[in-house]
Amino acid sequence: MIVTWSYKERNTFIQRLDPRARIIFMLTAILAIIQTWDFRVLIFWFALAMTAYVLAKLTWQETRRFWMVVLPIITLLVTITALTGRGGEEAYQATHPLFTLPLWGDHVFTISAEQLVFAACQFIRMVTMATFGLLIPFTIHPAHYGVTFKGLGMSDKFAVATDLAFRLVPTVAKDFQTTLDAQRARGYELERKGAGLFQQIRNLAPLVVPVTIGTILSGEDIIDAMDLRAFGAKPKRTWIVELHYEPRDYILIAAGVLLLVATTVAKLLGYIHFWVPSWLIHG
Amino acid sequence: MSERTQEPALHIRHLTYRYRTRETFALRDINLDIQPGELVLVAGASGCGKTTLMRTINGLIPRSYKGGELSGTIRILGQDPAPLRLAEISQMVGTVLQDPERQIVGAYVLNDVAFGLENLAVPREEMLVRIDRVLQELGIPHLRDRETFALSGGEKQKVAVAGTLVMEPDILVLDEPLANLDPASVEEALRLIRHLVDAGKTVLLIEHRVEDVLSIHPDKALFLERGEQVYFGDVPGFLEVVNPLDVKLPADVAVRRLRTMDVPPPPPRRTPDPSADPLVVMENVSFGYVPEREVLHHINLTIQPGDVIAILGPNGAGKTTLVRHLIGLEKPTRGHVWIEGKDTRELSVAQIAHTVGFVFQNPSHMLFAPTVREELAFGPRNLGFDEERIERNVERSLQIMDLTEYADSSPLALSYGQQRRVGIGAILAMESKILIMDEPTAGQDYRHYTQFMDAIVQLPFQAILFITHDLDLAVRYANRVILLSEGRIVADGPPEEVLADEERLRACRLRPTSLLRMNLAHLHRWGRFVPLEMLAQHVV
Structure with missing residues (x-):
């Protein structure tokens, strides 16, 4: 059974916005964010993302599982970048050593002010983009996915397929849980103490094999079920859900485009650049 | 239109089909004429060709199942479907x-029911009218804006029917629509099917639950065996042709037929041992998945060696949640579950x-392992048994579950019935003392499930507990029945006591079956419920 993301109808300001406008805004925001390493600009985007999160009235309870997966990944990536090199070749050249971490013997690892700010930028960029991304499944009515994708210019067939693919993630998660329970009843434990990496991966087979095979088989059933209900029968299909742009949606799209253009122009003109607070260098 | 109605709704001659990957024919020489407005029951054991027949009629064969060998003629409402698109x-x-x-x-009922109409490019306004009409007809207008995955089994069934009906087909093919429903939902679904037939639809109803279907008076019955048409005709003839050990017939017919047959005796019923130490004790257990909504309330339950317990109750009563506590997948919010004297929290x-x-x-x-043998070894290995003990247990499981010849085959390549045997064998190899099964017989044919359950009750488990919607399973196998409703145990005792109270059964969305009624009528003779075979020997 295809399930949906945990969606709650809240009638918030965010939810009242047209989903197409929200996706367009998210795309413009992401395009603007990936252009910049300026901490001051990133803080602005971060604040905007947090405002949207608060306006959507999402609770930590609901989104906890998302963050439990995403935050460790982001932290890991940022730490690896910071420790393996200076990071951001294109963002800055000069470095100002800030403090050192002792390694072994006389060796030390030097952290520069630039490195530190770069890591902070990287972290905030990823968290901001994840927040914008998170708002999509948690605030778009699952019944509107298909017609939203269609409204963004996808073909009918592709929009229906994307709708289903989008809901595949929570569906697989649910199957995964059932399989985990079934295997635990056979004495299986996900985390084996003292097992090496290779053994740990092998240890996933009792979960991965049934879930993968189940997903393939149910995919075939869904195709049959769609065929039996005339999927693809006509060159153009109709949609039961209708979306209508309101003035506020146009404002949102315009704001997104404007911010994107402004960021791009400001970057070209050199107003936005990698920025290290002077107190960090001289203090 | 008048010309069209003179044609049979479905005309099939010498229909034969073999799947591309199989050597044997799935269907052989099928010949049928079904008139418009008829209700036809299609029965037969698993693998008899029922579903293949459905696929040849609805066009999935040969359009989705390509490369097979198909011959014979089909005419649907007088038309040759061969050149038509799906x-x-x-x-x-x-x-x-x-x-x-x-x-x-x-994702939502409205979207799902609309899916076919959207594909046919029906204008939105017309869609809305047609959908509302169908939902009204099926008595489910209140489900219109509900999420589909949160519906009960019976509701999902009706939504699936609505999504098909809204496309206004003249013929409906229903493949085992009753398999996952509780008895009250079965009754509702059958009433709905009858209503559709009375409104002029032609319905082919593929179903193992023959006894239930007979209650809505099908016009004809088709009986298939290994892809061949054994019988096609009226219902009284059908009742005389089919083997009552293959198909569940009404108890009076089955008893009459079995009397003249030589049948092996059913396994003896187990007797509980009330003096032994309990295996499991649930003490005042309450539980909710979310704090604000409790699904189990003050459950008190003791499982003794010798118990064969059937847990009955409507969909959503908390049966599965209760059972998940017994294996520790859930821990009680309040109260305790003791397994052989130890709290599951520890x-x-x-x-x-x-x-x-x-x-x-x-x-x-x-199932995930490359061979059945390794699949069976997985549990015992997790439990830390030594290699010698693992091997001994696996061999024993293979033997008891009749899987020795498949020991080195991939469990994924086996039939569904064989896979289920691997599933039980895997638990058997762990030397667990109690076997718990969730709906062990759903969607299985009568002969397979009686064979399966006859074998299960003779396995060396100290106690067996199963969840079921099938009252006859409790009548035949259980020595104890627990009725669960809205998270509470409303009855717990011998089946002869618990199942005798018809009013209470109805309140739990259960319906007395003909086997139960016959057993109640003859209870004075044995003092307990007996299987059909025994009734046949003694009831005149």
Whole structure:
């Protein structure tokens, strides 16, 4: 059974916005964010993302599982970048050593002010983009996915397929849980103490094999079920859900485009650049 | 139109089919004429060709199942479907698949029911009118804006039917629509099917639950065996042709037929041992998945060696949640579950598995190993048994579950019935003392499930507990019945006591069956319920 993301109808300001406008805004925001390493600009985007999160009235309870997966990944990536090199070749050249971490013997690892700010930028960029991304499944009515994708210019067939693919993630998660329970009843434990990496991966087979095979088989059933209900029968299909742009949606799209253009122009003109607070260098 | 109605709704001659990957024919020389407005029951054991017949009628064969060998003629409403596209056939023949979960594609009821109409490019206003009309007709207008995955089994079934009906097909093919429903939902679904037939639809109803279907008076019955048509004709003739050990017939017919047959005696019923130490004690257990909504309230339950317990109750009563507590997958919010004297809060699921073996409903959720042998060794190895003990247990499981010849085959390549045996064998190899099964017989044919359950009750488990919607399963196998409703135990005792109270059964969405009624009528003779075979020997 295809399930949906945990969606709650809240009638918030965010939810009242047209989903197409929200996706367009998210795309413009992401395009603007990936252009910049300026901490001051990133803080602005971060604040905007947090405002949207608060306006959507999402609770930590609901989104906890998302963050439990995403935050460790982001932290890991940022730490690896910071420790393996200076990071951001294109963002800055000069470095100002800030403090050192002792390694072994006389060796030390030097952290520069630039490195530190770069890591902070990287972290905030990823968290901001994840927040914008998170708002999509948690605030778009699952019944509107298909017609939203269609409204963004996808073909009918592709929009229906994307709708289903989008809901595949929570569906697989649910199957995964059932399989985990079934295997635990056979004495299986996900985390084996003292097992090496290779053994740990092998240890996933009792979960991965049934879930993968189940997903393939149910995919075939869904195709049959769609065929039996005339999927693809006509060159153009109709949609039961209708979306209508309101003035506020146009404002949102315009704001997104404007911010994107402004960021791009400001970057070209050199107003936005990698920025290290002077107190960090001289203090 | 008048010309069209003179034609049979379905005309089939010498229909034969072989799947590309199989050597044997799935269907051989099928000949049928079904008139418009007829209700036809299609019966037969698993693998008899029922579903293949459905696929040849709705066009999935040969359009989705390519490369097979198909011969013979089919005419649907006088038309040759061969040149038609699947989308065109789907407007003449509507199909409701066995498992509604596999048919529902929409996230919400409205979207799902609209799916076919959207594909046919029906204008939105007309869609809305047609959908509302169908939902009204099926008595489910209140479900219109509900999420599909949160519906009950019976509701999902109706939504799947609505999604098909809204396309206005003249013929409906229903593949085991009753398999996953509680008895009250079965009654509702059958009433709905009768209503559709009375409104002029031609319905082919593929179903193992023959006794239930007979209650809505099908016009004809088709009986298939290994792809061949054994019988096609009126119902009284059908009742005389089929073997009552293959198909569940009404108890009076079955008893009359069995009397003249030589049948092996059923396994003896187990007797509980009330003096032994209890294996499991549930003490005042309450539980909720979310704090604000409790699903189990003050459950008190003791499982003794010798118990064969059937847990009955409506969908959503908390049966599965209760059973999940016994294996430690859930821990009570209040109260205690003691497994052989230890609180489950202090035990891991793996530790509990030494005592309690839980077989999930669908074997595909657990099978992963390259061979059956390795699959059976997985549990004992997790429990830390030594290699010698593992090997001994695996061999024993292979033997008891009749899987020795498949020991080195991939469990994924086996049939569904064989996979289920692997599932039980895997628990058996763990030497668990209690076997717990969730809906062990759903969607299985009568002969397979009686064979399966006859074998299960003779396995060396100290206690067996199963969840079921099938009252006859409790009548035949259980020595104790627990009725669960709205998270509370409303009755717990011998089946002869618990199942005698018809009013209470109805309140729990259960319906007395003909086997139960006959047993109640003859209770004075044996003082307990007996299987059909025994009734046949003694009841005149």
